[in-house]
Amino acid sequence: MTAPTITEASTSQFARINAGELDLLIHYNDCGQGDETVVMLHGSGPGASGWANFNRNIEPLVAAGFRVILMDCPGWSKSDSIVCDGSRSDLNAIVLKGLLDALGIEKAHILGNSMGGHSAVAFALRYPQRVGKLVLMGGGTGGASLFTPMPTEGIKRLQGLYREPTIENLKAMMEIFVFDTGDLTEELFQARLDNMLARRDHLENFVKSLQANPKQFPDFSPRLGEINAETLVIWGRQDRFVPMDTGLRLVAGLPNSELHVFNRCGHWAQWEHADKFNRMVLDFLTH
Numbered sequence: 001m002t003a004p005t006i007t008e009a010s011t012s013q014f015a016r017i018n019a020g021e022l023d024l025l026i027h028y029n030d031c032g033q034g035d036e037t038v039v040m041l042h043g044s045g046p047g048a049s050g051w052a053n054f055n056r057n058i059e060p061l062v063a064a065g066f067r068v069i070l071m072d073c074p075g076w077s078k079s080d081s082i083v084c085d086g087s088r089s090d091l092n093a094i095v096l097k098g099l100l101d102a103l104g105i106e107k108a109h110i111l112g113n114s115m116g117g118h119s120a121v122a123f124a125l126r127y128p129q130r131v132g133k134l135v136l137m138g139g140g141t142g143g144a145s146l147f148t149p150m151p152t153e154g155i156k157r158l159q160g161l162y163r164e165p166t167i168e169n170l171k172a173m174m175e176i177f178v179f180d181t182g183d184l185t186e187e188l189f190q191a192r193l194d195n196m197l198a199r200r201d202h203l204e205n206f207v208k209s210l211q212a213n214p215k216q217f218p219d220f221s222p223r224l225g226e227i228n229a230e231t232l233v234i235w236g237r238q239d240r241f242v243p244m245d246t247g248l249r250l251v252a253g254l255p256n257s258e259l260h261v262f263n264r265c266g267h268w269a270q271w272e273h274a275d276k277f278n279r280m281v282l283d284f285l286t287h
């Protein structure tokens with residue numbers, strides 16, 4: 001019998017998360033079944049979502065017997081909006097803990113892209129007993145780069161797009177987002193624009209959050225040694241959003257980590273090099 005196709009609509013779910021003063025309706029996609037769960041956390045670009053970030057990565061993991069949860073962080077996609085004036089990495093970690101509690105999942109591997117990587121590290125620091133392995137891709141900690149002025153050119157364009165959500169600004173961001181822009185289709189631009197404009201409250205709240213606290217992603221470098229989880233760090237050599245030396249800082253600090261750098265790759269390794277990325281992640285999670 002052929003396995004049913006996994007679609008966004010057929011896996012779409014909501015959970016209400018109450019944690020301290022937080023009371024949020026959170027959207028997630030619940031894909032496949034298995035004793036082990038992989039949570040995927042998306043990046044902070046306008047119009048991002050679990051599905052938009054990871055649609056090339058779900059099926060191989062589901063086929064290998066993992067349950068895959070894509071959580072839309074507060075302020076993105078179909079999740080409730082929020083103004084965050086503290087650490088957004090920690091906010092996402094607290095909400096993820098609430099979601100795992102609601103789903104009765106004791107422990108999960110966490111795969112985070114950019115902001116999702118920062119949030120995975122925040123989760124591992126707060127709830128070490130709830131983490132299996134970590135995959136950090138183009139993220140893991142905020143903080144300065146030794147070689148690249150901050151904010152990076154990519155983050156400046158991302159923030160410009162939040163302030164003025166036009167197709168021109170979207171294209172200006174996307175043209176330095178991936179290494180090979182030939183893979184970007186008009187259909188992809190339009191879907192992303194539609195996602196963004198469907199939730200203007202998210203765009204406005206992101207700008208308000210930056211005004212309240214320009215450093216949404218704290219530097220976890222001094223605390224990385226506390227994390228014992230086995231960690232695979234993956235970076236694009238030509239990442240113009242979160243510079244590659246952040247990956248070097250992560251492997252320097254995380255005692256059980258290794259780093260793979262894709263050449264000819266920007267900020268979206270899981271999409272730009274999906275086949276190899278999927279093989280590496282599966283090998284890492286199953287050995």
Ligand SMILES: O=C(O)/C=C/C(=O)/C=C/C=C(\O)C(=O)O
Nearest residue numbers: 043044045046048114115217242
């Ligand atoms: O400022 C940072 O450290 C993090 C930036 C991001 O998380 C950017 C991510 C962008 C995407 O993944 C996207 O899909 O737009």
